[in-house]
Amino acid sequence: MSYNHDPSKSEIPPVKYPIKSYMPNGFIFLILSTFIYSQNGVLPEQSFSIQESATFLPINHSIKLSYDHTTLYKDGDAIYNVSAGRISRVIPSPDSDEVFVISAIFQKGKEPAILNFQAISGMEKTKPSWQIKVPYDIGFPDIVIHDERVFFLWSGSQTYSVFTLNGKMVGQYSLFDESPWNMEKVILGLVHNDQLFFLGMQNAMLNSRRNITLFQLEPSLESNPLATFDLVQPYFASFSPDNILAIVGSGSLNGSVDPVPYLTLYDLNGSENVITTPLEKMPRKIRWIHNQLTLVYKDRVTIYEPADPENPVSINYGREIHPIDYAEVENSLLILAAKSVLPSPKTITYGTIILIRLDLPKKTVSTYDVSSGSFKNVKLSHPDHSDTYFIQLDDIVNQYDLEQ
Numbered sequence: 001m002s003y004n005h006d007p008s009k010s011e012i013p014p015v016k017y018p019i020k021s022y023m024p025n026g027f028i029f030l031i032l033s034t035f036i037y038s039q040n041g042v043l044p045e046q047s048f049s050i051q052e053s054a055t056f057l058p059i060n061h062s063i064k065l066s067y068d069h070t071t072l073y074k075d076g077d078a079i080y081n082v083s084a085g086r087i088s089r090v091i092p093s094p095d096s097d098e099v100f101v102i103s104a105i106f107q108k109g110k111e112p113a114i115l116n117f118q119a120i121s122g123m124e125k126t127k128p129s130w131q132i133k134v135p136y137d138i139g140f141p142d143i144v145i146h147d148e149r150v151f152f153l154w155s156g157s158q159t160y161s162v163f164t165l166n167g168k169m170v171g172q173y174s175l176f177d178e179s180p181w182n183m184e185k186v187i188l189g190l191v192h193n194d195q196l197f198f199l200g201m202q203n204a205m206l207n208s209r210r211n212i213t214l215f216q217l218e219p220s221l222e223s224n225p226l227a228t229f230d231l232v233q234p235y236f237a238s239f240s241p242d243n244i245l246a247i248v249g250s251g252s253l254n255g256s257v258d259p260v261p262y263l264t265l266y267d268l269n270g271s272e273n274v275i276t277t278p279l280e281k282m283p284r285k286i287r288w289i290h291n292q293l294t295l296v297y298k299d300r301v302t303i304y305e306p307a308d309p310e311n312p313v314s315i316n317y318g319r320e321i322h323p324i325d326y327a328e329v330e331n332s333l334l335i336l337a338a339k340s341v342l343p344s345p346k347t348i349t350y351g352t353i354i355l356i357r358l359d360l361p362k363k364t365v366s367t368y369d370v371s372s373g374s375f376k377n378v379k380l381s382h383p384d385h386s387d388t389y390f391i392q393l394d395d396i397v398n399q400y401d402l403e404q
Helices: none
Strands: 019-021 030-032 046-049 055-058 064-067 071-074 077-081 086-092 099-105 113-121 130-134 142-146 149-154 159-164 169-174 188-192 195-201 212-217 223-229 233-239 244-252 259-267 274-278 285-289 292-296 300-304 313-316 322-329 332-343 348-359 364-375 378-381 388-393 396-401
Touching (some): 055 086, 055 378, 071 086, 077 113, 086 142, 130 159, 188 233, 195 233, 212 244, 223 259, 223 274, 233 285, 285 322, 285 332, 292 332, 313 364, 322 378, 332 378, 348 378, 348 388, 364 388
Parallel strands (some): 019 274, 030 313
Antiparallel strands (some): 046 396, 055 064, 099 113, 159 169, 188 195, 195 212, 233 244, 244 259, 259 274, 285 292, 292 300, 300 313, 322 332, 348 364, 378 388, 388 396
8 A cells, every 4th residue: 555645735843842851860759558458359240251262342331242353242142253354353433332343354475464344233234344455564554433434543654544434535644744664663543532633753763852743633634743752652642631641652862772761741731841751661551540640560550640740659569460451440540460471472371360449549559359260361341431340351251340
């Protein structure tokens, strides 16, 4: 697939903002004592089985789906099968009960792969399927569904293709006027307040400066640059309810090619300051809980207040764990984790599953035993506006009450 630069797109100079940097030797962590309330296993409200090797996907309180490599199931009944290839993703619609099943068909040799896109609602197909071709050796795109359109993000070229939900191509667009193709580059797509944003990476040089740019999608479907950050590559990004963008990525210290992890905060409301502060190491996940930013590590959670990012608070778990999945519940962060991990060439086995609940207002951590067994498919799900959450352990799904 070729990508044509639009010559009508004018060259816009990078937006310049003053950078506030805080060096590691001036970085203060406040370590709080951890309150751990262990139970002999939190009890599920109910348990049910799904197909072997399937992934559980609750859409809401009443619609519970699962899928494996070839089939989509609803309440255990097959409602859609792919005739060729394998299912790679199932994406819920942000505006309805519809889901979009993405399957990949691999061709022989260097022939393009095919991505098949099928909309499903209830027990049936709601629209005809459609396909796009993925040229050999360029990598599969990330996919964002927004405003009744499908956006395919091509990181190597820093471009995006836009289609209607019926498969009609709207256009192809470039984030940068010049951006040499490289498979190591990244595009992150973020939907916030019904707006679509992109974090683009102009080149893949490890000692790049001011290499990451935030773009906002315009009604014309072109992208408008808002700010440029002194980072090499973004790994995580998230917006707070107060419109503060948090980015965790790698940066170059004094032109070195050795990556240094940084946290960058940018106020979308028009602040002229970008706050960039170094991190001791890269977190496993970042998440806003209301207007507090949480960084999840193997041994702790670190909490940042945007008004005082120089003085984060760290809460230890009491032991090192392996975080697997995450969910936000009221004023808490749920972390599904394993006490041991055994990697193998084809899969990872997680042993002794626990659930950690971080209560942000109280700054406490509660730990609950889930299972002492070993599993390959472990997942935490919490449908929006639901009073329940689900933990998948291979082919068993446990449903829990949030009041527990």
